Amino acid sequence: MSAVHPVSGNCHAASAGAYDVVVVGAGFAGMYMLHRLRGQGGSVRVYEQGGDVGGTWYWNRYPGARCDVESMQYSYSFSEELQQEWNWSERYAPQPEILKYANHVADRFDLRSDIQLNTRVDRAVFDEATRLWSVTTSDGKNVTAKYVVLATGCLSNARMPDIKGLPDFKGKVYHTGRWPHEPVDFTGLRVGVIGTGSSGIQSVPIIAEQASQLTVFQRTPNFSIPARNALLTAEEREAYRAKYPEIRRFAREEARNGIYTEMPDRGALDDGDNVRRSKYQARWERGGLTFMSVYNNLGVDKAANDTAADFVRDKIAEIVRDPETAKRLQPNNHPIGSKRICIDTDYFATFNRPNVALVDIRTNPIEEITANAVRTKAGDYEVDALVLATGFDAMTGSVAKIDIRGRDGQTLNQKWAEGPKTYLGLMSAGFPNLFIITGPGSPSVLSNMIVSIEQHVDWITGCIVYMRAHGLDTMEAKPNAEDKWVAHVNEVAQTTLYPQANSWYMGANIPGKPQIFMPYIGGVGVYRQICNDVASKGYEGFAMTAAEPAQQCAAS
Ligand code: NA7
16 A cells, blocks of 8 residues: 655655655764655665764864864754753853753754664765665665765765875874774873864864874964863853844844854954954954954955964963064964864963974975884874874865765766755755755855854755656756856855965865865855745746656555
8 A cells, every 4th residue: 555655745754764854874964864754754764874862073083173163153943942941051062061062952853763873975966767766785785866965074084094004004003083982092192283273273182182292294384363162051051041042043034154142244454453452352362263253354355365364373472472483373374264273271371382393294295204203394293192183084074985976877976076956055066866965066065064054954845845846756956047146155155365375165175176165155144044035036046846646646
């Protein structure tokens, strides 16, 4: 006996191994996608390669790992009960607490029964005859799905650097993005950290406290602002909660980056030196990412940007006692904010410790790793353990690992060979009923990820419900709408200072990866409005086909 499925509107969902929706990944995006689709009563299967839910927070367990968005804002807003009952302990939640929250959400909303852990999706092939996706998983199983949602995360494909001799190193090697689940103790060891992005900057002060000697290998110095992390008091939490309706509304509709903060109405050059400096000083003391919103033109005007960059460079010189080390730590090859700005606890001060050394590998490159040392042009640095804080194949890396084949057998990797192409960051032409959450071409990593995740999940859910209500079978981006969107994303990026940095936003950290500015920088409020307008015009720019009679259920 077959039944019309409430979500898909077709019949296949009733049989085993046939789902309406397959979701890839059980991080914050995959979990909320499941929850929302459950609300529509559909059959959903989530596959997660990790041993538990949490996505990036499951993998990134390195010392000092915490979110750079304040915890009261880096949290789901879809459930009033959840946001009122969960007690964040610190201004910036540490990784274990965020993981605990993810687990709490999985239990509270009873999500686990539809999540299959320890299972990678290896392949997804669109069948033109049935208009279903055939999905192959790492346990050798094959299922079908009308829709596939890639909730694979933007910073989930950890990148091992291609350094000669690395496999011959005799000590332990750790990647920050694939940190072991057992405790790692560096006490008494000589440790080398390669990489000074956010993960390096967060972990260095903690590793320095344990290691007998820590050598930090820096290719590009980064701008970092003090986090000023602290315990949250009950009063602070209550004040936030009382204001949640306005905070969440602002983050969704008005903020550029999905974070509730003041919106500056002046440019940096509108103030004189003293006023400007005192404003930067106030933000430096407050701490956190909002340093960049002191003025409204730091991201677009180089002269304005220089004033903020100079301020931070001066701070580094004040904090770091050895002038040579301070100079090497001062970023000088990109505008502040054009690489994701870091926030830290005592990063620069850590270089005042007698057991910490900084090696500039731009002037003194790493030649190879030997059995017990990092060999640079100038000599060997003996180490017992290596920490690779070398980042991720960002935004496209995890999607590229899946063999995705759309119409005419075209793979997504072939289509994206010159850089990712999407319409609204949500779909790619030629790949019907395949959605991407926070994909390239959407604000994604330029925003508070949870705000962007919730927006995409709600939009995709609305779309699936619409298709069912209208008896529609497939939906896909029209090539011309996609081309226009790609051009728009690029055009907006070019009006900013972002493309001036060799960043992972540009794919510049991966040798051979096409250099295209991947996220949409128009702001989350503007972007949400665009997506809503598209939906309200009957999904303008998307081609939709009606279900064929053969697909209707025979008899019940
Ligand atoms: P990032 O920000 O990509 O940082 C990686 C760091 O590793 C960065 O300093 C790189 O230098 C350096 N790197 C990368 N490859 C090499 C090689 N081969 N040799 C030496 N140094 C290298 O990753 P994170 O994990 O720190 O942070 C990612 C995001 O997670 C962060 O922005 C937050 O949003 C959270 P480079 O700058 O490329 O010269």
